[in-house]
Amino acid sequence: NAGVTQTPKFRVLKTGQSMTLLCAQDMNHEYMYWYRQDPGMGLRLIHYSVGEGTTAKGEVPDGYNVSRLKKQNFLLGLESAAPSQTSVYFCASKAHSYNSPLHFGNGTRLTVT
């Protein structure tokens, strides 16, 4: 059971570089979410998607873009990385039902120097 898979696991970027984080789920879930986790801040929602071809902004969307071209994949892009984007990024998915729980990936640790 793969569940939610995030790639890469670790990455170091220089300021101004771009990159894409990939999230893939094999549970046929409708909803997918990207969060960042920072010390003392908990998890903050960046963007989310309620279905293929749809995306919406969360609490901290600035500096990030997302795409959901296929139901099983949710991509998070950083066009011009900044040190403030150093964080651990988690992807999660859930079924449509209101009481369905989130299933999380193991995270991507990103450092921007």
Next chain:
Amino acid sequence: GDSVTQMEGPVTLSEEAFLTINCTYTATGYPSLFWYVQYPGEGLQLLLKATKADDKGSNKGFEATYRKETTSFHLEKGSVQVSDSAVYFCALFMNRDDKIIFGKGTRLHILP
């Protein structure tokens, strides 16, 4: 906007002690409520949930009751173990906009 407030940690207890981690929420409407647990180096995993007022979620000896009158969902366990050491997150889900909002997390240390 919708929000979740948890007691700040870290919380340090001895093994077999009673645990309470407070969680209160602010929401327009009636959210579903969840507790998640995060072990070192891992993603979060569901611990328990409740979807309507007075529901009690339970799992692995942990319990939490959805209290609409106090907008709370406090996590309790009667006798903690060293293996319960982790970070615990309270979260809410609103049907209105499909967002899932988390509290800041509470780190729990259990001493043998």
